[in-house]
Amino acid sequence: MMASGSSGVVVRRGRCSVVRGAALRAVLERHGSVLFDCDGVLWNGEAAVPRAAEAVRALTSRGKQVFFVTNNCTRPRANYVTKFSRLGFSDVTEEQIFSSAYCSAQYLRDVAKVQEGKVFVIGCQAIRTELQEAGVSVVEEVEPGSQTGTIYDYPLDPDVRAVLVGYDEHFNFIKLAKACCYLQNPDCLFLATDPDPWHPLRGGRIAPGSGSLTAAVETASGRTATVVGKPGGFMFECIAAQFAGVEPARSLMVGDRLETDILFGHRCGLAATMLTLTGVSTLQEALQRRDQEDGGAGAGDRKEGLAPDYVVDSVADFIEAYREEEEEEEEEG
Numbered sequence: 001m002m003a004s005g006s007s008g009v010v011v012r013r014g015r016c017s018v019v020r021g022a023a024l025r026a027v028l029e030r031h032g033s034v035l036f037d038c039d040g041v042l043w044n045g046e047a048a049v050p051r052a053a054e055a056v057r058a059l060t061s062r063g064k065q066v067f068f069v070t071n072n073c074t075r076p077r078a079n080y081v082t083k084f085s086r087l088g089f090s091d092v093t094e095e096q097i098f099s100s101a102y103c104s105a106q107y108l109r110d111v112a113k114v115q116e117g118k119v120f121v122i123g124c125q126a127i128r129t130e131l132q133e134a135g136v137s138v139v140e141e142v143e144p145g146s147q148t149g150t151i152y153d154y155p156l157d158p159d160v161r162a163v164l165v166g167y168d169e170h171f172n173f174i175k176l177a178k179a180c181c182y183l184q185n186p187d188c189l190f191l192a193t194d195p196d197p198w199h200p201l202r203g204g205r206i207a208p209g210s211g212s213l214t215a216a217v218e219t220a221s222g223r224t225a226t227v228v229g230k231p232g233g234f235m236f237e238c239i240a241a242q243f244a245g246v247e248p249a250r251s252l253m254v255g256d257r258l259e260t261d262i263l264f265g266h267r268c269g270l271a272a273t274m275l276t277l278t279g280v281s282t283l284q285e286a287l288q289r290r291d292q293e294d295g296g297a298g299a300g301d302r303k304e305g306l307a308p309d310y311v312v313d314s315v316a317d318f319i320e321a322y323r324e325e326e327e328e329e330e331e332e333g
């Protein structure tokens, strides 16, 4: 795809340019807002990406608006602040954090306007907490593990207006059956927090993500969920609605997953996307996407918007880029 840059020069998108030093600094300087994914970008589990906190500080100290957009729905915003602080990211506030759980609550309240009814949730406690904070009523759930019998043994709540599916370690057959019963009503909204198929764990193990549970509900109900998280554009709408001056044309998305983060940046019309290699997607995968989007092999079913504009090894490269600037200034001074 082609886009007109701020200089009026037509620049090609999705070139996967590996940038560091002065070139990286120039990219960062062009953007007033920087959106970060979290898992695989700033940390992996409980281990911070080395110097990631310093990289974020380097941006905020230069007056950039920094936001965190994560498909991970397992923590309420307040809990994220604690995690940021525990991993050395000082001065991160709740207002900067846009998780799929928080944004799902915003969607249900402001877009779907389900205040009159209730939401049936397949998901973790964090989702319920965010919904309650937003004033959205949730159907009471019975204790995990106590769901026995058949679907006939469970009453259905007549006030349910929406089904929301997210990450749920206690997913079971009865929850799936209930969701499908609610979704037989065509007026019942079907939402998913995020489409993530799986998450990497230590030692080569993986955990199924919300997307795999949503797929089960979609198959059994014959319906398709509206996805709130990346690559859907709603998270950016949430940011733009809450922060004046945040514009797609001046925003940079930094993420580790092509199918969610990079596609999100592309779909939201952000000025640029940047892949960092500390998480899921590899440089090789990015280059493959670029070649496909160029119209090479498999062009017939190619998916546009998955090739990042820029690639860095780690967000820690930001520090090096700015350090060079400081050195240059010292030489000039």
Ligand SMILES: [Mg+2]
Pocket (backbone or CB within 6 Å): 037, 038, 039, 040, 041, 255, 256, 257, 279
């Ligand atoms: Mg990630």
